Amino acid sequence: MAKPATPFVLTPSDHATLQDWTQQESLAKRLGPRARILLTLADGFxxxxxxxxxxxxPPVVFKWRKRFLEAGLEGLNDRPRSGQPRKLSSQKVKEILTLTTQRVPREATHWSVRLMAKYAAVTAWQVRQAWAASDFKPHHCKTLKISNDPHFADKLVDVVGLYLKPPDNAIVLSINEHTPVQPRDRTQSKLPFPANVYTAFDTLTCQAIGQLTQRRRTQALLAFFQHIDSAVSPELNLHVILDNSSAHKTPAIKQWLEQHSRFKLYVAPTSASWLNAVEDWLAQLERRAQYQGVFSSVAELKASIRQLLEVDNVLSAKPSHWIQTPEPLFSSVHKAVGDRQ
Known part of the structure; x- marks a missing residue:
């Protein structure tokens, strides 16, 4: 006659812990199944x-029952595997960090995990550990190009002033040209006739007015000003922020602006495109309309960009408010200058 099985009993504390393990998704693949075995045994099965x-x-059931009886809840954890894991010496960590900060790989403009593992003769996992411990992210660019514009301060105050307190009965538009936008079929290296995208970004509503053109820069900018003039209510004045290009200084543009007095131009400082609010929108344009797209013609590319403009204005544009005053921006620039010196 078979000997009756010894009843499997859990203390209330262990029962509560095991029950909690079965409900935690992060433990589902490891401790969760082991906890269910013990809880089912404790139910009298x-x-x-x-x-x-x-x-x-059956071996799985007997294994975890035995481990629990011998070591309690701790026995359900994985035991150390045989062999000692590779460790990074302080000298090797120093070598990785020195390479990261003082050298550039021959194969690229910055370090990747695989390149560093190759140069330092370590594993990719060890490179990640060394970088994480020092908060190094070589693929992230944290540089700031310092403007040498002699009128930097005045221009900064003017532009930020428009963002902070837009004039009454007026619209503040941030304008820039994204050029060239190249249609690309991934089976071909290049297609002819790149298109330029002019965008006027309403800094208050975050809606955009866009126009695609293949004309020369002065002609294209003039045509875009005319497009804005017809698209915006004639009752509103237009305060326009531009980058520091020469297109708006041509005689044709100057003459047109004299005839349309509601346009008032503000030029962003040299090497300070970060101050132009439309830049972020143009970056989104590149990510959302171009990176994964396959375009066999300029017409297809233009249709994609126009669709993005229409959908973005309806679904994504939300009113925004600039809150940064000029003083902290001056401090950041001065600090960057001091760090370089």
Whole structure:
């Protein structure tokens, strides 16, 4: 006659812990199944019935029951594997950090995990650990180009002033040209006739007016000003922020502006495109309309950009408010200058 199985009993504390493990998704692949085995045994089921209910083999049931009886809840954790894991010496960590900060790889403009692992003769995992410990992210660019514009301060105050307190009965538009936008079929290296995208970004509503053109810069900018003039209510004045290009200084543009007095231009400082609010929108344009797109013609590319403009204005544009005063921006620039010196 077979000896009756010894009842499997859990203390209330262990039962509560095991029950909690079965409900935690992060533990589902490791401790969760082991906890279910013990909880089912504690409910009075035999090992064979546990196997049938949980669809596991008898050795698995006996293994985790034995481990629990020997070491309690700690026995359910994985035991250390044989062999000692590779460790990074302080000298090797120093070598990785020195390479990261003082050298550039021959194969690229910056370090990647695989390149550093190759140069330092370590594993990719060890490179990640060394970089994470020092908060190094070589693929992230944290540089700031310092403007040498002699009128930087005045221009900064003017532009930020428009953002902080837009004039009454007026619209503040941030304008820039994204050029050239190249249609590309991934089976071909290049297609002819790149298109330029002019965008006027309403800094208050975050809606955009766009126009695609293949004309020369002065002609294209003049045509875009005319497009804005017809698209915006004639009752509103237009305060326009431009980058520091020469297109708006041509005689044709100057003459047109004299005839349309509601346009008032503000030029962003040299090497300070970060101050022009439309730049972020143009970056989104590149990510959302071009990076994954396949365009066999300029017409297809233009249709994609026009669709993005229409959809973005309806679904994504939300009113925004600039809150940064000029003083902290001056401090950041002065600090950057001091760090370089």
């Amino acid at each position: 035999t090992p064979k019935e546990v196997c049938d209910q949980l669809h596991i083999s």
